[in-house]
Amino acid sequence: TGMFTYDPGFLSTAATQSAITYIDGDKGELLYRGYPIEQLAVNCDFMETCHLLLYGNLPNAAGKADFTKRVTNHTMVNEQMQFFLRGFRRDAHPMAIMTGLVGALSAFYHDSTDINNPEHREISAIRLIAKMPTLVAMAYKYSAGQPYMYPKNNLSYAGNFMHMMFATPCEEYVVNPVIERALDRIFILHADHEQNASTSTVRLCGSSGTNPFAAIAAGVACLWGPAHGGANEACLNMLEDIQKMGGVAKVGEFMNQVKDKNSGVKLMGFGHRVYKNYDPRAKLMQETCKEVLLSLGLENDPLFKLAMALEKIALEDDYFVQRKLYPNVDFYSGIVQRAIGIPVGLFTAVFALARTVGWIAQLNEMIGDPEYKIGRPRQLFTGSVRRDVLPIAQR
Numbered sequence: 001t002g003m004f005t006y007d008p009g010f011l012s013t014a015a016t017q018s019a020i021t022y023i024d025g026d027k028g029e030l031l032y033r034g035y036p037i038e039q040l041a042v043n044c045d046f047m048e049t050c051h052l053l054l055y056g057n058l059p060n061a062a063g064k065a066d067f068t069k070r071v072t073n074h075t076m077v078n079e080q081m082q083f084f085l086r087g088f089r090r091d092a093h094p095m096a097i098m099t100g101l102v103g104a105l106s107a108f109y110h111d112s113t114d115i116n117n118p119e120h121r122e123i124s125a126i127r128l129i130a131k132m133p134t135l136v137a138m139a140y141k142y143s144a145g146q147p148y149m150y151p152k153n154n155l156s157y158a159g160n161f162m163h164m165m166f167a168t169p170c171e172e173y174v175v176n177p178v179i180e181r182a183l184d185r186i187f188i189l190h191a192d193h194e195q196n197a198s199t200s201t202v203r204l205c206g207s208s209g210t211n212p213f214a215a216i217a218a219g220v221a222c223l224w225g226p227a228h229g230g231a232n233e234a235c236l237n238m239l240e241d242i243q244k245m246g247g248v249a250k251v252g253e254f255m256n257q258v259k260d261k262n263s264g265v266k267l268m269g270f271g272h273r274v275y276k277n278y279d280p281r282a283k284l285m286q287e288t289c290k291e292v293l294l295s296l297g298l299e300n301d302p303l304f305k306l307a308m309a310l311e312k313i314a315l316e317d318d319y320f321v322q323r324k325l326y327p328n329v330d331f332y333s334g335i336v337q338r339a340i341g342i343p344v345g346l347f348t349a350v351f352a353l354a355r356t357v358g359w360i361a362q363l364n365e366m367i368g369d370p371e372y373k374i375g376r377p378r379q380l381f382t383g384s385v386r387r388d389v390l391p392i393a394q395r
């Protein structure tokens with residue numbers, strides 16, 4: 001029934017056109033709307049980056065103030081959401097909670113669920129960007145058995161997230177500007193990454209005409225996996241395991257396991273489908289990591305030392321050199337998040353928070369494209385030829 005190109009894992013198929021993010025994997029270059037990630041990370045904050053990804057241009061001061069105000073107008077979630085959370089076990093994985101909460105938003109905001117209506121898409125975009133930090137912090141507070149903290153709109157996007165995470169009704173959280181800036185940078189570095197698995201999921205899901213909240217929930221679900229956003233959690237667990245085995249002294253032994261194809265052990269936070277050179281986000285993340293550890297007096301952090309030792313060995317080892325495996329964004333992000341006080345189980349939820357703007361920008365681009373159709377891959381059928389059903393007694 002027809003001839004189709006067979007390309008498992010989309011190794012050589014462009015599933016869409018896009019004008020948002022550009023990656024040159026051989027050079028290790030990443031541009032959002034033409035702007036190098038290195039410049040955005042230093043000269044802009046996350047609100048400017050969101051504006052850039054959504055609307056295609058960096059705002060001036062007035063435009064930024066206006067956009068920020070539109071976002072902060074929507075930082076609270078419906079008061080009912082806390083009862084939805086109560087249905088979860090306290091030890092539920094935050095990504096299980098996030099998949100549920102984000103999908104559930106569609107039941108609260110009926111005035112922004114028509115994906116084909118540009119006004120609905122606009123307001124749901126703002127709502128999602130505004131509410132993600134609130135939901136992630138709620139997932140954390142629930143697991144910690146602490147009361148939820150309402151957002152504070154006079155704080156920055158990152159500062160407000162830290163307030164909702166770490167303040168309690170009895171004690172204010174004083175935001176350390178170095179950490180606030182580092183968290184904001186983590187958000188910028190994760191904001192978009194063209195047609196990765198979760199973004200492609202959001203596009204495919206949205207292409208059926210479902211509502212924007214449901215499409216983003218699908219992205220959250222896909223991001224959870226350890227080959228994708230779950231790698232930051234898996235990487236930190238790996239570092240802790242090596243540390244327990246004996247730390248830097250055991251790095252060679254661990255690397256031998258990684259290189260043994262039968263072991264099933266991977267060096268988490270290494271390798272990328274597109275980057276065959278250093279992931280520029282990993283470079284920035286490593287710098288941020290150093291800054292944060294220094295400002296907290298943790299410059300001798302054993303996990304950071306361990307990560308540096310692993311990286312050094314890997315970059316000189318034939319196995320990694322031949323396969324062009326370099327650290328990716330997840331290699332150092334866990335160490336930064338852990339230093340900030342974010343628990344390991346929440347790392348991927350923080351990634352989801354930051355990637356939400358990219359997902360929405362890509363969804364908007366797709367729906368706005370006059371050529372867009374429902375995504376419907378074909379298959380090469382490998383099953384049985386036609387056969388007849390025997391009566392049950394004769395099978």
Ligand code: CMC
Pocket residue numbers: 009196226227228229230231232258265266267268269270271272273274323325328329330
């Ligand atoms: N450790 C050991 N070997 C590896 C690794 C690794 N982390 N990554 C790739 N390889 C090997 C792989 O076994 C294969 O070897 P061979 O050619 O002998 O069969 C070769 O390198 C090519 O890898 P691949 O699996 O064919 O490449 P892919 O493009 O299908 O997968 C990847 C890319 C990111 C899923 C993979 O590198 C991986 O699993 N890395 C670890 C998980 C990780 O860090 N993921 C985060 C990705 S970046 C941001 C994000 O999405 O969060």
